[in-house]
Amino acid sequence: MTEPADVLVRVPSLLRPFTGGREELLLAVEGAVSVAALLDTIGAQFPVFDRRVRDETGALRRYVNIYLGHDDVRRLRGTDTEVQPGQELMIIQSVAGG
Numbered sequence: 001m002t003e004p005a006d007v008l009v010r011v012p013s014l015l016r017p018f019t020g021g022r023e024e025l026l027l028a029v030e031g032a033v034s035v036a037a038l039l040d041t042i043g044a045q046f047p048v049f050d051r052r053v054r055d056e057t058g059a060l061r062r063y064v065n066i067y068l069g070h071d072d073v074r075r076l077r078g079t080d081t082e083v084q085p086g087q088e089l090m091i092i093q094s095v096a097g098g
Contacts, residue, residue: 005085
């Protein structure tokens with residue numbers, strides 16, 4: 001049996017009010033999981049966070065980018081991108097202005 005390990009999810013300041021002020025979330029995983037599964041886990045605990053990050057179809061909102069290492073997951077396999085234990089996801093929310 002595989003020992004659980006953590007995936008670190010870094011939360012941008014604009015989304016921290018929806019994660020109880022947390023700037024980092026540690027999610028225990030047992031092997032590779034998809035970005036979507038990680039977002040499901042976070043969304044179960046923080047539903048407003050989930051609505052800010054994904055639309056009603058489960059797709060990332062256009063102003064939200066998620067990086068696995070240095071790679072935007074949209075350029076990989078989107079929310080189907082696999083994340084290994086010990087890896088880090090960084091969520092970046094674009095800020096519009098004029």
